[in-house]
Amino acid sequence: MILYLLYVLVAVAAIQVIYFLxxxxxxxDKKKRDAVIDLPVSIIVCAxxxxxxxxxxxxxxxxxxxKNYEIVLINDASSDxxxxxxxxxxxxxxxxxxVNVENNEAFWGNKKYALTLGIKAATNNYLVFTDADCVPASRSWLAEITQHFSNTKTIIIGYGAYARKKYSFLNLLIRFETLMAAVQAFSYAKLGIPYTAVxxxxxxxxxxxYKVNGFVNHIKIRSGDDDLFIKDAATSKNTAICFxxxxxxxxxxxxxxISWFRQKRRHVNTSSHYKFIHKFLLGTFxxxxVLFWALAIFLVCTSFWMSALAIIGIxxxxxxxxxxxxxxxxNEQDTIYLLPILEVFLVIIHFGIFMANKISKPTHWK
Known part of the structure; x- marks a missing residue:
């Protein structure tokens, strides 16, 4: 019986290695840019x-x-x-x-409704989105991301990092999870099957x-103004990554x-609406x-511990x-020092999120 479990561990490890490859x-991937042009851009921020x-x-x-940009600031029925x-x-x-947004009974507390009004109010056709609670990493942020626009590339996926906090395991865990999510998002986009963005x-x-009628396909799902939009609009031909x-x-x-767990519950909740191919690939990974670490930890405690350690090591x-x-x-090099430990923690946390979302739906936009 234990020998069969070792065979299963080999098979599971092989699948994991295929994913890493x-x-x-x-x-x-090497950074490739199209010709730099001074596009008229509208930065859109929903607050x-x-x-x-x-x-x-x-x-x-x-x-x-x-040179040529405007800032569209959406006040989404704020009370401050x-x-x-x-x-x-x-x-x-x-x-x-x-752009002032008043509470609408049909779209109460719906960020997508507010974003739609902001997009319609924007003067320019090229739109760059960010959130009110983050900042650009440099003065060339806007120039860097717009350089990837071309006649064919009309959706650009960027990286949203988190600030470093010294001596904080939680901070390390959050940034490692963000790194792994970005690696997957960028890799799927490179493969030609983009599925998410931040x-x-x-x-x-x-x-x-407008090609996909905005957020209409998922307007009743309060989250997903980024990943569910990508699901509808992004293709192998029109999507580029910027890193x-x-x-x-x-x-x-x-x-x-607790606050991070709640945030991740909201993010993960939209994954049930992904395309089948994405749900299958992400679910398999x-x-x-889970199987790899469960089997690995178990087999290390048996007479096959040397074989298990060899598989784990490879x-x-x-x-x-x-x-x-x-x-x-x-720029997340420090997150890999404790890579196996962080990964095991994430496996447990993702399982907890899955179970929590099965029991109740998470809350959404403020």
């Missing part, structure tokens, strides 16, 4: 009770080293001073546009929004496990992760190599 599509964060974000958006903060900046900068660093041409370090956005991570070495290169590209 597939992730090499991103790890070994609900984000007065303090906007005081930090807006000055950094205004300092972007880019969000509108007043935007109006103060608007008086001093003629490239800021304010709304805090995403760009697309307005035509792509230069100056193109990142940086967000402040959650500081408690995560299920083989699999982890390949993982270190591929994910290590990816981490270097995304």
């Amino acid at each position: 597939f992730f090499g599509l991103f790890a070994f 609900k009770n984000e007065a303090e964060n906007l005081k930090i974000l807006i000055p950094q958006l205004l300092q972007q080293a880019y 001073e969000t509108q007043e903060v935007i109006e103060r900046f608007q008086k001093e900068n003629d490239n800021i546009k304010l 709304g805090r660093n995403l760009a697309y041409h307005r035509n792509e929004f 230069s370090k100056n193109s990142f956005t940086i967000s402040q991570p959650k500081t408690t496990f 995560y299920s083989t992760q 699999r982890v070495l390949i993982q270190y190599f591929i994910i290590g290169i990816s981490a270097s590209k995304l």
Whole structure:
């Protein structure tokens, strides 16, 4: 019986290695850019009770080293001073546009409704999205991400990093999870089957929004203005990835496990609406992760411990190599030092999220 389990471990490890080799599509990808052109761009930010964060974000958006752009700031029925903060900046900068959204009974608390109004109000066709609670990594953020637009590439997927916190295992875990999610997102896009993006660093041409009737296919699902839109609009021909370090956005991570767990529940909840191919591939990866570590830990405690350790070692070495290169590209090198430990924690957490979402639906946009 134990011998058969060892055979299963070999098979599961082989599947995992195939996935890691597939992730090499991103790890070994070289940055390719089309001709640089000064596109007229609209930056779109949806804010609900984000007065303090906007005081930090807006000055950094205004300092972007880019000639032709406007900033569309959406006040989504805020109850704090969000509108007043935007109006103060608007008086001093003629490239800021304010869109006020009032609560609508049919779309109560729906971020997609607010974003739709912002997109319609935007002057320019090239739209770059970010969130109120993050900042660009550099003054060339806007230039870096728009350089990937071309006649064929009209959806650009960027990287949304989290700020580092010293001596915090939770921070390391959050950034490792973000790294692994980005590696998968970028690799699938390189393969020609894009499935997700982060709304805090995403760009697309307005035509792509109208081709799929905006968010209408999932308007009743409160989350998913990024990944479910990508599901509808992104193809192998129209999607590009942007991962230069100056193109990142940086967000402040959650500081408690409970708040992060709730955030991940909201993000994972939309995955049930993905295409079958994506659900199958993602599900296979995560299920083989669970099987691998469950079998590996069990077999290490048996007479086959040497064989189990050898299998673990080969699999982890390949993982270190591929994910290590990816981490270097995304400036997350320190997350791989404890890679196996972080991975085991994530496997347990993802299982917990799966079970929690089965029991009850998570809450959404503020």
